[in-house]
Amino acid sequence: MFLRLAANQAKNLPYFMSEEMLEPLPRDPQEAGSLLGLSQVPSAFDVYKISTTSKVSVYESTIAPFSLNGGEYLRSGGGTQILVLDRGKFTSPELVGE
Template structure:
């Protein structure tokens, strides 16, 4: 929560955001240090544009390399509420040494249990996107 307050977010909103981030993981996130230039990745629905500048959910290269090829399986592994037919991959790079948070993605259900997402992947939570480059589409 202090990372959000340090970013200038009011304490009540920082608490709400912190709870949401904690609930997305199976356990309390571990702090991980990235070095300048280290990269993180995010999948988004194909042709939907880059991730929003406040989007905190990313993954490491190792996680990206181990995603199932089937979009439905990948979406469930990543705990995505909606799963597209295909993905674009974006990359961000640390502009400075920075702390991020990692945890296992928690399982959950959508539409009152109509659809289940298994989770199980490792998410990397980026609290301050200002410490990273703009998202760059891979494969162009």
């Protein structure tokens, strides 16, 4: 099972995280957004889950730190993202929490 945080359900986004990544994620949206490397952070996140329906490969990487607008927006990164390319081998995203 993989999870995605979203301000609204965007069915075509390929970026997810594991349950192990969600548990230690800061509850403050700004801190969570920084760890996840988000350039814009909503006031709250919804949590969606997907599961595999058959054998599939996914790719995992560490989110890099970055800044925008000459340092106006600094993001620490460091979280782990999972890239799901073949969404046809997964269930539809299911809202599981906020």
